[in-house]
Amino acid sequence: MRAVRYGGYGGGAAALKHVEVPVPSTKKDKILLKLEAASINPVDCKIQKGNLWPFMPLKFPFIPVCDVAGEVIEVGSAVKNFKPGDKVVSMLLFMKGGGLAEYAVATPQLTVHRPPEVSPTEGAALPIAASTALQALKSSGAKFDGSGKPFNVLITAASGGVGHFAVQLAKLANLHVTATCGARNIDTLKSLGADEVLDYRSPDGARLHSPSGRKYDAVIHCTTGIGWSVFEPNLSENSKVVVVTIGPMVFLKSAMKMLICAKKRVVPLVAIPKEEELRFLVGLLKEGKLKVVVDSKHLLSNAEDAWAKCMEGHATGKIVVEM
Numbered sequence: 001m002r003a004v005r006y007g008g009y010g011g012g013a014a015a016l017k018h019v020e021v022p023v024p025s026t027k028k029d030k031i032l033l034k035l036e037a038a039s040i041n042p043v044d045c046k047i048q049k050g051n052l053w054p055f056m057p058l059k060f061p062f063i064p065v066c067d068v069a070g071e072v073i074e075v076g077s078a079v080k081n082f083k084p085g086d087k088v089v090s091m092l093l094f095m096k097g098g099g100l101a102e103y104a105v106a107t108p109q110l111t112v113h114r115p116p117e118v119s120p121t122e123g124a125a126l127p128i129a130a131s132t133a134l135q136a137l138k139s140s141g142a143k144f145d146g147s148g149k150p151f152n153v154l155i156t157a158a159s160g161g162v163g164h165f166a167v168q169l170a171k172l173a174n175l176h177v178t179a180t181c182g183a184r185n186i187d188t189l190k191s192l193g194a195d196e197v198l199d200y201r202s203p204d205g206a207r208l209h210s211p212s213g214r215k216y217d218a219v220i221h222c223t224t225g226i227g228w229s230v231f232e233p234n235l236s237e238n239s240k241v242v243v244v245t246i247g248p249m250v251f252l253k254s255a256m257k258m259l260i261c262a263k264k265r266v267v268p269l270v271a272i273p274k275e276e277e278l279r280f281l282v283g284l285l286k287e288g289k290l291k292v293v294v295d296s297k298h299l300l301s302n303a304e305d306a307w308a309k310c311m312e313g314h315a316t317g318k319i320v321v322e323m
């Protein structure tokens with residue numbers, strides 16, 4: 001029997017309960033991990049609030065969080081590429097969660113080896129946030145094989161989990177980056193490579209005006225509450241606004257732009273985790289080309305503090321729980 005934490009619908013951080021459940025058993029196509037770290041994403045809180053109802057969770061008790069790093073303890077008979085003792089980064093199945101626990105069952109297809117240069121905290125910080133940043137940039141036209149042309153990208157909420165990876169990945173793709181964040185994070189974003197940083201509470205920041213007068217060829221939009229009329233005057237003729245904070249209005253706007261064949265487009269992005277991208281991102285961490293900004297680390301026994309921080313929506317980088 002092992003200690004885990006789980007959350008239910010409708011509660012805040014206090015709804016997380018400490019419960020004992022058996023260590024899960026390993027099916028033939030799965031691997032059992034002893035977890036070392038997990039990171040919380042805003043979507044975990046949205047699941048707890050019931051925002052993704054009726055899709056999930058499928059059954060209770062539901063142990064939240066998908067992004068983990070740990071050590072392989074046991075492998076199913078059909079698993080060939082992992083063995084006990086391997087250190088890994090994994091994204092647990094979204095519909096099942098399981099990351100705020102000492103043990104979790106992972107799928108080999110969403111698990112990659114973690115080299116010694118990458119700490120459990122760094123590894124656990126990656127899956128959802130960095131994959132979203134990478135896929136949003138690819139969707140905007142960025143290339144990571146050296147074949148792309150430079151262009152101007154605006155990254156909103158660049159101090160958050162997704163945004164701080166997007167800034168670094170955009171620089172690796174040779175883009176000119178204008179980033180928005182609160183005043184307290186301006187230096188952090190400059191240190192991550194942003195060329196220009198706007199305080200979103202300042203008048204120029206609220207208007208998204210590039211300090212150098214640039215028009216944006218792409219936007220990676222990681223927050224809400226900014227209308228099309230604010231973006232529009234800052235966009236170049238054929239620009240794409242890739243929106244990761246999706247909702248019905250974003251899909252509607254996107255469809256309307258397509259219907260009228262608008263040159264300035266809105267692209268809703270739902271990140272779909274891919275093993276090869278996770279391996280690419282772990283490789284960047286290993287080579288020191290990508291850094292994880294850690295907002296705060298919490299023990300599993302204090303997971304409710306980490307949860308409360310995520311719910312506040314003011315993280316700088318990633319919130320991590322260590323086991």
Ligand SMILES: NC(=O)c1ccc[n+]([C@@H]2O[C@H](COP(=O)([O-])OP(=O)(O)OC[C@H]3O[C@@H](n4cnc5c(N)ncnc54)[C@H](OP(=O)(O)O)[C@@H]3O)[C@@H](O)[C@H]2O)c1
Pocket residue numbers: 041042043128129132156157158159160161162163180181182183200222223224225243244245246269270271272310313314315316317
């Ligand atoms: N579509 C997908 O597949 C997908 C995947 C991952 C995430 N998401 C969504 O993407 C959003 C961002 O995720 P995240 O993990 O990056 O969130 P996060 O880490 O919670 O973001 C927090 C950061 O955003 C900053 N921020 C908030 N409002 C801002 C604004 N108007 N302008 C500039 N900065 C602002 C905050 O700065 P201050 O503290 O200074 O306010 C804080 O540093 C969430 O809504 C999440 O659910 C979607």
